[in-house]
Amino acid sequence: MVTAAVIGGGASGAITVDTLRKQGIETTVFERRDILGGVWVYDSDPGPLTVVPGRTGEQSDLVSNTPDFEGIEPGESINTSPGEYNRQTFENPHRYEPTPTFESLSTNVPERVMTYSDKPKWDWKENGVYTYPLQTRFVHHSTIQRYIEQYFQPNIDVVKFSTTVEKASKTKDGKWTLTTRTRSATEDVWAQTKYDHLVVATGHYHVPFxxxxxxxxxxxxxxxxxxxxxxxxxxxxxxxxxxxxxxxxxxxxxxxxxxxxxxxxxxxxxxxxxxxxxxxxxxxxxxxxxxxxxxxxxxxxxxxxxxxxxxxxxxxxxxxxxxxxxGYQYSYPFLRDQVPDLTDGVFLPDVYLHTFYTPDPSLAFVGVPVDAVSFRAFEYQAVWVARYISGQIELPSVDEQQLWNKRRFEERGSTRSYHSLSSLEAVQDFFDALTELGGGVKAQKKGGRDFPVFGRQDIDELKAAAPARWVEEPNKEAAEEESETSELDTGDSEGHTDDTSVDGDEK
CATH class of the missing domain: 3.50.50.60 (FAD/NAD(P)-binding domain)
Structure with missing residues (x-):
């Protein structure tokens, strides 16, 4: 059976593991915390945060030291004292784990497009009663965290909690070897496991800039x-x-x-x-x-x-x-040895349609696009990835992928806008492209997931929500222009709304 590892227990990880398993792929999820929800988890006391001005993600989010597995039999683990193999800095040793969610944070995207297509309500009924007002357009962050957590439940058996992927590398047999650390108060347990495919669903609201x-x-x-x-x-x-x-x-x-x-x-x-x-x-x-x-x-x-x-x-x-x-920077320290030029923190130049790593499509990303109607975008990406991993479809040639990457760079350059889908037209084009490349809306495999449909009602919901977030004065003309082009500000890979780009430009 084909195997896949998913890194991340947030919104993009939830839909990815469910879609992969529906496609018949043996999947394991690695979540570094003991709770699901990703960026929507609230940390009441996040502790100190060191953000040195001008420092890049590579300089801030360093690769961890790892124990030597030479001579260790497959399946065996190495137990060490907590922090014995710490990251190469004590500034932020656990990869900026606390989230940016604060007490009163609420959503700014309507329910219809901030849910997965098979569970279109933020909450299920409890004792016959919905746990949030049905007419509320935006809700408290705890509702979203609970929604993600509930969505994970059918796949909770494959989630490894409190486990950080410290290193991901390809071996001679073509498989991904993940070196993981499972933390507890008394010890760190290190292990190495192999997978055919690696899907990174970690979001990008970790390393601030x-x-x-x-x-x-x-x-x-x-x-x-x-x-x-x-x-x-x-x-x-x-x-x-x-x-x-x-x-x-x-x-x-x-x-x-x-x-x-x-x-x-x-x-x-x-x-x-x-x-x-x-x-x-x-x-x-x-x-x-x-x-x-x-x-x-x-x-x-x-x-x-x-x-x-x-x-x-x-x-x-x-x-x-x-x-x-x-804003924040893209950072994947666990991939830095294997793919040293993956990102400069601003964009991922060799990732085709924000999803597949062109030189080696056994590495995929779900949740890279920003301003992308986040939950719906995750679902489109997850279906495309699952159909490829299962062998149902093939990807375009490397030359075609590189041409898309080249044209995207010529249009956007090394800026945050490279991964931005900041208009309804861009969002629709992205969804249509993934549907076509993924073999059409309907799943060919019994039990597999169909692509969702992004249509008129979704667009109307987004437009109706806009006046609740924007004001026209003192930039009335600009706001009218914004309305005419239907530009969005619909959230990052976890549904939060992005700030400025890494180089300081406003998007």
Missing amino acids: IPDVPGIQLAYRLYPNRIVHSKHFRESNLDLFKDKTVVIVGSRASGADLVSLLAPIAHQTIQSVRATKGPIFKKSFVNQDKVVRAGEVVSYVCKDGGFNVETADGQSFSPDVVIYCT
């Missing part, structure tokens, strides 16, 4: 606790910002959320926005009389007791803290 600008390195060295990333923001710590001057960098969802939460309590809230056109998240205009809007942060100037932040529109501020809502 702060852009490098003149003066920020010195300011960070002198005042590291005053230049932070939004990932570990929690409302339980709001008192830290009371009566402070706060600069929030970013105009997307995270920036808007923080503006709405901090403006009522801070002495002054400054929102630094790089883009001068485009619709603005409605939350950015809550308490707008208390918010100063400024241009892109272009430099830091250190002074006694602190620093000034200079912006592109000529303003200067002396903040108590700067919070960067500037």
Whole structure:
């Protein structure tokens, strides 16, 4: 029987394992935590977070040391004391495990397109009663975590919890050998297992990024606790910002959320926005009389007791803290030895249609696209991957795949937009392409999953939800243009909405 390993127990992992098993593929899921839900898991106390400005994912998210398995029989494990083979840094030893989910975080995509096609409701009835209001368009993060967890239940027997894939490499027999570490309070248990295929469903909201600008390195060295990333923001710590001057960098969802939460309590809230056109998240205009809007942060100037932040529109501020809502980087340290040039943190240049690694399609990714109607995109990718792994379909030639990769790079370059499907037309084209390459909507194998159908009702739902998230003023013309082109901001691989790109550009 064909075997596959899936890395990740979040939204993309849930649909992937279910689809693979329905296709008759023997599948194992590796989830590094003891709970399912991926980025929708809430960590009340995420602990400290080190984000050095300008540092890439490769510099931040290092490859782990691993024990020597030479002479160890297949199936045997190695037990070590906790942390004996730690990652090569103590800054973030467990691959940025805590999530960016904070207490009041809610969805910003409607239920119809943020569920899987065979379970189109966020919650099932409990004792005959739905556990959330049926007419609610957006829901609390706990509802999504519970939905993912419930969806996993038929496949819970193949999930290995608290298990991190520390290294994935190809052996001479053409199989993937995964070196895994299962953590407990008393020991780490290391093992090696082989699979025919590897599907990475880890999302990309783990390794945060702060852009490098003149003066920020010195300011960070002198005042590291005053230049932070939004990932570990929690409302339980709001008192830290009371009566402070706060600069929030970013105009997307995270920036808007923080503006709405901090403006009522801070002495002054400054929102630094790089883009001068485009619709603005409605939350950015809550308490707008208390918010100063400024241009892109272009430099830091250190002074006694602190620093000034200079912006592109000529303003200067002396903040108590700067919070960067500037997005995340793609990072796969477990693949770095096998595929050293897989990603620069911004994009994956050799991944065909955001899914298959062109040089070796036994490696696939589910959940790479952003702004892609996330849950529905995961399902399309999972069906395509499952049909290929089962031998039901073949992929286009390497030359054809490389041509797509080349054209995509020429259009988008090494920017976050490379993997962005930021319009309804782009989303529809992506779904149609995967359906055609996957052999059509209907499954050929009995029990296999059909491709979902993305149609008029889905589009109408997305358009109807837009006014709840955007405001037209003060960018009325840009907002109208946005509406005409039906551009989306529909979430990353786990359903959160992305912030700015890795290089600091607003998408």
